[in-house]
Amino acid sequence: MTAHGRNGSIRVGISSCLLGRKVRYDGGHKRDRFATDVLEPYVEWVPMCPEVEIGLGIPRPTIRLQRGPDGTARLVMPSKEEDLTDRMRGWAEKKLGALDDMDLCGFILKKDSPSCGMERVKVYDQNDVPARDGRGVFAEVLLREAPYLPVEEEGRLNDPRLRENFIARLFAMRRWKDMEGEGVTRARLMEFHARHKFLCMARNQAGSRRLGRLLGTAQSGDPVESLAAAYLEEFTEVMRRPPSIRGHTNVLQHMAGYVSDALDRADRAELSDAIHSYRQGLLPLIVPVTLLRHHVRRQEQPYLLEQAYLSPHPHELMLLNHV
Numbered sequence: 001m002t003a004h005g006r007n008g009s010i011r012v013g014i015s016s017c018l019l020g021r022k023v024r025y026d027g028g029h030k031r032d033r034f035a036t037d038v039l040e041p042y043v044e045w046v047p048m049c050p051e052v053e054i055g056l057g058i059p060r061p062t063i064r065l066q067r068g069p070d071g072t073a074r075l076v077m078p079s080k081e082e083d084l085t086d087r088m089r090g091w092a093e094k095k096l097g098a099l100d101d102m103d104l105c106g107f108i109l110k111k112d113s114p115s116c117g118m119e120r121v122k123v124y125d126q127n128d129v130p131a132r133d134g135r136g137v138f139a140e141v142l143l144r145e146a147p148y149l150p151v152e153e154e155g156r157l158n159d160p161r162l163r164e165n166f167i168a169r170l171f172a173m174r175r176w177k178d179m180e181g182e183g184v185t186r187a188r189l190m191e192f193h194a195r196h197k198f199l200c201m202a203r204n205q206a207g208s209r210r211l212g213r214l215l216g217t218a219q220s221g222d223p224v225e226s227l228a229a230a231y232l233e234e235f236t237e238v239m240r241r242p243p244s245i246r247g248h249t250n251v252l253q254h255m256a257g258y259v260s261d262a263l264d265r266a267d268r269a270e271l272s273d274a275i276h277s278y279r280q281g282l283l284p285l286i287v288p289v290t291l292l293r294h295h296v297r298r299q300e301q302p303y304l305l306e307q308a309y310l311s312p313h314p315h316e317l318m319l320l321n322h323v
């Protein structure tokens with residue numbers, strides 16, 4: 001099975017301007033090179049420009065978030081003294097109401113935008129002084145309507161750890177959706193859990209155990225749909241945080257334990273050195289992971305062969321080379 005999952009493609013929503021489309025207020029774009037040059041071959045974009053879709057033209061007067069008398073942030077067009085909050089919210093709710101049909105595995109938002117920005121968007125007070133504590137109106141609806149969707153801003157994706165984690169989550173979401181597509185059963189949930197065990201463990205050991213307990217203690221009479229919903233909620237929480245070096249080291253050592261007995265002394269020392277050097281920051285994660293993958297394949301370890309941890313995303317993206 002490939003990292004792309006069995007059935008669908010990786011459909012990712014994105015603020016249109018990040019793809020180089022000239023939809024910004026000034027007729028320009030904000031092309032993001034990682035999205036267009038690196039990620040593009042692996043995903044199917046679902047571009048959206050909320051401001052254009054609610055009927056504001058290109059170019060258009062600037063809009064911004066402004067603190068209303070009740071303290072909440074409103075989306076306004078100062079030049080026309082127009083409040084666009086309800087219009088934007090109404091459109092976003094309608095659009096995102098059909099989220100299931102869109103089959104999205106994630107979303108990349110444009111930072112700082114009063115519509116698309118996910119965090120620290122400027123909100124102006126009565127005296128025109130901005131505080132960076134807002135969230136774009138479209139982003140707010142997206143995060144509320146799709147709490148399990150991996151969502152990031154393009155700015156945050158410049159951080160190699162956040163980037164790697166986000167892409168790993170996109171591919172995990174594809175596998176989850178493929179599993180759902182086949183029909184959720186207890187056996188399939190167990191299989192999903194087994195496959196993602198080390199991916200979760202690297203991020204949060206306690207969370208990974210909670211996921212196992214959730215499935216292990218479920219009563220046979222419990223509806224499988226509620227079990228899947230509870231699992232997805234916890235899984236999302238665990239996967240949200242990128243793994244630390246310590247988390248990776250734990251998993252690498254744990255996995256090495258499965259293959260070590262069958263290795264000769266030199267191979268065992270090489271693997272152990274690679275893990276140690278990774279922990280010291282002397283080697284990138286790809287080195288011990290590649291070594292492990294090699295031994296796992298050679299020994300045909302079925303449990304480890306299926307682990308998403310060893311191939312969380314296509315190798316050509318080289319995301320493990322930078323963490």
Ligand code: SF4
Pocket residue numbers: 015016017018023024025048049050051052110113115116
């Ligand atoms: S940030 Fe969002 S609303 Fe603004 S131009 Fe880009 S896609 Fe359109």
